[in-house]
Amino acid sequence: MDVLELYRKTGALLEGHFLLRSGRHSPRFLQSTTLLQHPLYAEAVGQALAGLFEELSVDFVVGPAMGGVVLAFVTAKALGARALFAEKDGMGGMRVREGLTIHPGERFLAVEDVVTTGASVQQAIRAAEAKGARCVAVGAIVDRSGGRAEFGVPFRALLELDFPTYAPASCPLCQRGIPLEEV
Numbered sequence: 773m774d775v776l777e778l779y780r781k782t783g784a785l786l787e788g789h790f791l792l793r794s795g796r797h798s799p800r801f802l803q804s805t806t807l808l809q810h811p812l813y814a815e816a817v818g819q820a821l822a823g824l825f826e827e828l829s830v831d832f833v834v835g836p837a838m839g840g841v842v843l844a845f846v847t848a849k850a851l852g853a854r855a856l857f858a859e860k861d862g863m864g865g866m867r868v869r870e871g872l873t874i875h876p877g878e879r880f881l882a883v884e885d886v887v888t889t890g891a892s893v894q895q896a897i898r899a900a901e902a903k904g905a906r907c908v909a910v911g912a913i914v915d916r917s918g919g920r921a922e923f924g925v926p927f928r929a930l931l932e933l934d935f936p937t938y939a940p941a942s943c944p945l946c947q948r949g950i951p952l953e954e955v
């Protein structure tokens with residue numbers, strides 16, 4: 773599957789001058805929600821991602837809300853597992869809400885659309901592990917971490933990308949006066 777082409781085709785690959793959550797600036801941004809709003813493309817992505825973890829048996833797939841909800845759903849469907857999500861707990865962490873059942877000892881795959889630092893998928897992992905389950909792998913559509921994301925379990929992505937990012941003080945796009953967009 774040509775994942776980058778899918779982002780491009782659905783208008784989810786943005787080009788310009790973006791302020792990333794990390795505070796750095798980048799000429800490109802992947803807006804996964806734009807891609808995942810198409811159920812057929814979302815399912816294709818879920819099937820491809822599930823294919824990277826065929827040898828694992830997991831009870832559920834969990835992703836951080838909101839971005840990880842659809843991805844967890846389509847990946848879980850392809851794996852024949854349950855789909856859960858973690859959401860902000862208002863105290864700087866994440867929680868799995870009541871009603872999303874987790875049994876102690878269950879094994880899960882954690883997913884996120886784009887992993888940059890891995891911080892939000894890490895929070896989703898902690899939320900599910902707090903209910904007694906165990907993370908056995910992490911999956912992403914795109915790994916933008918440049919090999920820096922580490923979870924202590926296998927981490928696989930459909931695509932590895934190394935878009936340039938700049939500190940604001942040395943950003944060539946700022947120097948050219950291109951308007952900065954928050955994403």
Ligand SMILES: [Zn+2]
Nearest residue numbers: 797943945946
């Ligand atoms: Zn800039």
